[in-house]
Amino acid sequence: MADSSNDGANVDPSNILDEQARCLAKRIHQERIARSWSLSDLADRSGVSRAMVHRVETGVSSPTAALLGRLSGAFQISLSDLLRVGPAEAQTRLMRAGERPVWNDPETGYVREQIAARARSDETAAQGMDITKVRLPPAARVAYPPEAFSFIQQAIWVLKGRLCFTEGETVHDLAAGDCLTLGSPDHCAFENRTDQPCEYIVIVS
Numbered sequence: 001m002a003d004s005s006n007d008g009a010n011v012d013p014s015n016i017l018d019e020q021a022r023c024l025a026k027r028i029h030q031e032r033i034a035r036s037w038s039l040s041d042l043a044d045r046s047g048v049s050r051a052m053v054h055r056v057e058t059g060v061s062s063p064t065a066a067l068l069g070r071l072s073g074a075f076q077i078s079l080s081d082l083l084r085v086g087p088a089e090a091q092t093r094l095m096r097a098g099e100r101p102v103w104n105d106p107e108t109g110y111v112r113e114q115i116a117a118r119a120r121s122d123e124t125a126a127q128g129m130d131i132t133k134v135r136l137p138p139a140a141r142v143a144y145p146p147e148a149f150s151f152i153q154q155a156i157w158v159l160k161g162r163l164c165f166t167e168g169e170t171v172h173d174l175a176a177g178d179c180l181t182l183g184s185p186d187h188c189a190f191e192n193r194t195d196q197p198c199e200y201i202v203i204v205s
Helices: 019-032 039-046 050-057 065-075 079-083
Strands: 102-104 110-115 128-136 141-144 154-160 160-165 170-177 177-180 188-191 199-205
Touching: 019 039, 019 050, 019 065, 039 050, 039 065, 039 199, 050 065, 050 170, 079 110, 079 128, 079 177, 128 188, 154 160, 154 170, 160 199
Parallel strands: none
Antiparallel strands: 102 110, 110 128, 128 199, 141 188, 154 177, 154 199, 160 170, 160 188
């Protein structure tokens, strides 16, 4: 049962960080309510504190990539699906250069650009594949829990620079041109240990 007194309905617009944060806050709130979860339910399932979930849903705090990974894992939807804030009917098979959705991680400066999106509606699960281009700044590190990968298949293709990808106890040192298909769900981390930006493609199906 949802916490009716803390469902994000009474939000002071002056507290909203920006339009992107407002839309993302609404999307997270909608995903939680659609499952009839309380704030505490989502906190327990994601490992994110109840207070932080509330701050994110009300737009007071802008979520980081790592936090969104925990929430998407709890919802059993991909990070790309969670960041897709437009209505299902607005999705298109054609995503032109310069018009693709871009999201910036406020903590690391990590940038995600959606190249292609899986078809998804309110009635059906996502189908097809997501293609996302990521720019990881020097010295940046983004970690995700196993739950973020338990329901998807994913591959990483490095375009530029070097990417240190940790998969459980295994560390993969990936150079430009290398492509890695992820194995069984495990704790994972994307890390740039160099002084130059790293760019890579993430393919999810």
